[in-house]
Amino acid sequence: MPMTYNDFKQLGMRLDMSRGKPAPEQLELSRALLDEAGTTGFLSRDGIDCRNYGHLLGxxxxxxxxxxxxxxxxxxxxxxxxSSLELMHDALAFAMLFGVPGGEPWRKQDDIAVLCPVPGYDRHFAICEALGIRMINVPMNDDGPDMDFVESQVASDASIKAIWCVPLYSNPSGAIYSAEVVRRLAAMPAAAPDFRLLWDDAYRFHHLTDQKHSTLNVLDACAAAGHEDRALIFASLSKVTFGGGAMAFLAASKRNVDWWQQRVSVRTIGPDKLNQLRHVRFLRDRAGLERLMECHRALVEPKFAAIAAAFAEHLGGLEGVTWNAPAGGYFISLYTPPGFAKRTVALAAEAGLVLTPAGAAYPYGRDPDDRHLRIAPTFPTLDEVRLAALGIALSLRRALEEI
Amino acid sequence: MPMTYNDFKQLGMRLDMSRGKPAPEQLELSRALLDEAGTTGFLSRDGIDCRNYGHLLGxxxxxxxxxxxxxxxxxxxxxxxxSSLELMHDALAFAMLFGVPGGEPWRKQDDIAVLCPVPGYDRHFAICEALGIRMINVPMNDDGPDMDFVESQVASDASIKAIWCVPLYSNPSGAIYSAEVVRRLAAMPAAAPDFRLLWDDAYRFHHLTDQKHSTLNVLDACAAAGHEDRALIFASLSKVTFGGGAMAFLAASKRNVDWWQQRVSVRTIGPDKLNQLRHVRFLRDRAGLERLMECHRALVEPKFAAIAAAFAEHLGGLEGVTWNAPAGGYFISLYTPPGFAKRTVALAAEAGLVLTPAGAAYPYGRDPDDRHLRIAPTFPTLDEVRLAALGIALSLRRALEEI
Structure with a gap:
């Protein structure tokens, strides 16, 4: 007899699947970063004493x-x-307070808006909400945001100052921006002269298949289109080495970097160069990073596969129920029929399974159709993930039976 | 024949005395923080995996x-x-954007002002200047700011939202706030309901004499006066362990800490807990910190003494020339007769000696009397400090001779 929701509840499970955190085994992959910390020393290649103040840009x-x-x-x-989140927050806070190159301080305008492809990353939206920036939902396709919609909005509305983009293995839809989408984002006319692409390249090396996808170089695309200052790229090593103890990057035009330098020179004397040095010595180069990411994939891919298998077994064929099979990144999106996401999360919680709140992937936490669930499979063990996937499926089935 | 300015110039010295940086020997005192980094591991006392995300407040x-x-x-x-500078910057940026408990966002007011005891810390002033906050100079005494002036300003002008305070071994005057001054700052009526003491306790443990001075607990004083939320305390270990790789603290009322948590939760998922863990294991407790600071004193005090000796020898008895003998901290203030500070810095630079720009210790870099020089003796070697002190003295003498 197949397991029911009530059976699952009886298991008394206690599991948190709410955030995209690396598992302890993933953190162990960078064990040498800690073990060798005592021998890295403090002198950089150029003789910089990394213990002391200075080197604002790293x-x-x-x-x-x-x-x-x-x-x-x-x-x-x-x-x-x-934390790259800090860089994104500060870029928008600086924009509000001081403006970005080519524009006035945003706070001087009554209305500031940012385009938000949905579903998207809840922490992007939280920054906008805190700063009082109006968010406009943008439909998301497998190859990026709906560009007809984006172009028409950006061309006509000078209050729209930016668009959030996770170009590769988008959080949480897994979308991969096509070259055409990147080119259109780079080239489209904008009513706001200081329009920006907030390019969160969070999953650039987080492949889950043999095909290592990549997206078009957005700085090049912007420069080619005569919009050299349009893109601000954010990235970090938090899901490469340590979630809480890695290193983040900002990349942009020289003019944007000068602007950044001017703004952060007031805020700090410099970042923690010792941790930067440890990371340089540990990762060495791009090949080193890619080898490490293969090891991550070996740990993470089975968890994604387990979710897919459980969903296929328990949710396959249910009308209006779909999920994606991302080729990289940290999340799976599960779509219920309209109106069932919140109830599914509640039922899962009653069975001891904490999921990301329904609606979290939408601005203001409001999924207009109440149908999207974000599944974060990385942190629990493979056995737990299998069980959790079953629990999610059974919770959704139960929700559908309640009608 | 005593050395002249021209003789000194012939030495072809190249020395940067512009910033208050710890010397390499001071950084060596915390060598174990690096050497033992490989054995500290990643598990906190309570079993927290310091490698992963989380623990927003540390x-x-x-x-x-x-x-x-x-x-x-x-x-x-x-x-x-x-970096505690980051905490100060963000506190003021958050105040501008969102307000502090008990008040509206500062940006909603046309005019925002902050009291600045002078001479003071240039980086405090740079934050205000960047944020468009008007700065009001406040005369500084040996026991803290001129409180009659402060009280009259704060009571009558609602645009005054805060005052910068370095309560112990004040940067750069060496002032030690008396209990009476702290009590008056805590108790004074303020026209602005959200008035704040920006309490930069940068030199709390940086004694240069046997007498370990301390200042009144400002949170207690504020609470006793019914102004529980008035003080924001900032401190860091940058001049205890590593200038660029230590840990900073914010301390305030529960209400202020809740406010801080709300604001930073949008900005980051948490600080680098691995570095925090290393610091906890290395310093252990207050006694550990105080032992370490004794070692700093042993290295730093002779440099302060060398400056004092050189100034006494070469500047003693010159009319209008004075300097202080701080009991702690990182700086010596040298006062020239009015109108001679800039010229002295220029002459020193010609002789290869980079000093902090004259006026740096004043808002907008403007010393109204052009008479204050900030001397930072810690970074160079003792021999270099001796030579530099001579160079400064000879540069000032030459400046005075040019009339």
């Missing part, structure tokens, strides 16, 4: 590593602290 | 360490990244 070799990862010139990369 | 034992250092309750301490 240790030179850390910037070089970022440049190699992001395929941009070294002078256009900033190596920062442990 | 690792519990890092907050406890901060609480012991600052003598405030643990729940009222935030342990952050490598």
């Amino acid at each position: 240790l030179p070799e850390a910037r070089e590593l970022g440049a190699a990862f992001l395929e941009v010139p070294v002078a256009q990369v900033v190596a920062g602290g442990n | 690792l519990p034992e890092a907050r406890e360490l901060g609480a012991a250092f600052l003598e405030v309750p643990v729940a009222q301490v935030v342990a952050g990244g490598n």
Whole structure:
């Protein structure tokens, strides 16, 4: 007899699947980063004492590593602290307070809006909400945002200052921006002269298949279209080495980097160069990073596969129920028939399974159709993931039976 | 024949005395923080995996360490990244954008002002200047700011939202706030309901004499006066362990800490807990910190003494020339007769000696009397400091001779 929701509830499971955190085994992959920390010393290649103050834009070799990862010139990369979210927050806070190159401080305008392809990353939306920036939902396709919609909005409305983009293995839809979409984003006319692409390249190396997808170099595309200052690229090593103790990068045009330098020179004397040095010595180069990411894939891919298998077994053929099979990244999106996402999350919670709140992937936490669930399979063990996938499926089935 | 300015210039010296940086020997005092980094591991006392995301307000034992250092309750301490300047910047940026508890966003007011005891810390002033906050100079005495002036301003002008305070071994005057000054700052009526003391406790443990001075607990004083939310305390270990790789603290009322948590939750998922763990294991407790600071003193005090000796020898008895003998901190203030500070810095530069720009210790870089020089003796070697002090003295003498 197949397991029912009530059977599952009886298991008394206690599991948190709400956030995209690396599992302990993934963190172990970078064990040498800790073990060798005592022998890394403090002197950079160029003789910089990494213990002392200074080097506002990051240790030179850390910037070089970022440049190699992001395929941009070294002078256009900033190596920062442990969080790219901080860089994104500060970029928007600086925009509000001081403006970005080519524009006035955003706070001087009554109405500021940002385009938000949905479903998207809840922390992007939280920054906008905190800053009082109006968010406009944009339909998302497998190859990126609906560009006809984006172009018409951006061309006609000067209050629209930016668009959030996770170009590769988009959070949480898994979308991969096509070259055509990147070119159109780079080239489209914007009513706001200081329009920006907020390019969160969070999953650039987080492949889940043999095909290592990539997206068009957005700085090049913008420069080619005569919009050199349009893109601000954000990336981090948080899901490469340590979630809480890695290094983040900002990449942009020279003019944007100068602007950034001016703004952060007031805020800090420099980032933690010792941690940057440890990362440079540990990862070495792009090949080193890619080898490490293969090891991540070996741990993460079975978890994604387990979810897919459980959903196929328990949700296959149910009308209006779909899910994606991402080729990379950290999330699976499960779509219920309209009106069933919240109830599914509630039923899962009653069975001891904490999921990301329904609607979290939408601005203001409001999924207009109440049908999207974000599944984060990385942190629990493979056995737990199998069980959790079953629990999610049974919770959804139960929700559908309640009508 | 005593050395002249021209003789000194012939030496072809190249020395940067412009910033208050720890010397390499001081950084060596915390060598174990690096050497033992490989054995510290990643598990906190409570089993927290410091490698992963989370713990927005800092690792519990890092907050406890901060609480012991600052003598405030643990729940009222935030342990952050490598820079207290960042915390100060963000506190003011958040105040502009969102307001502090008890008030509206500062940006909604046409005019925002902050009181600046002078001479003061140039980076405090740079934050205000960047944010468009008007700065009002406040005369500084040996026991803190001129409180009659402060009280009259704060009571009558609602645009005055805060005052910068470095309560112990004030940067750069060496002032030590008396208990009476702290009590008056805590108790004074303020026209602005959201008035704040920006309490930069940068030199709390940086004694240069046997007498370990301390200042009144400002959170207690504020609470006793019914102004529980008035003080925001900032501190860091940058001049205890590593200038660029230490840990910073914010301490305030529970209400202010809740506000901080709300604001930073949008900005980051948490600080680098691995570095916090390393610091906790290395410093252990307040006694550990104080032992380390004794070692700093042994290295730093002779440099301060060398400056004092050189000034006494070469500047003693010159009319209008004075300097202070700080009991702690990182700076010596040298006062020239009015109108001679800039010229002295220029002459020193011609002789290869880079000093902090004259006027730097004043808002907008403008010393109204052009008479203050900030001397930072810590970074160069003792021999270099001796030579530099001679160079400064000879440059000032030459400037005075040029009339």
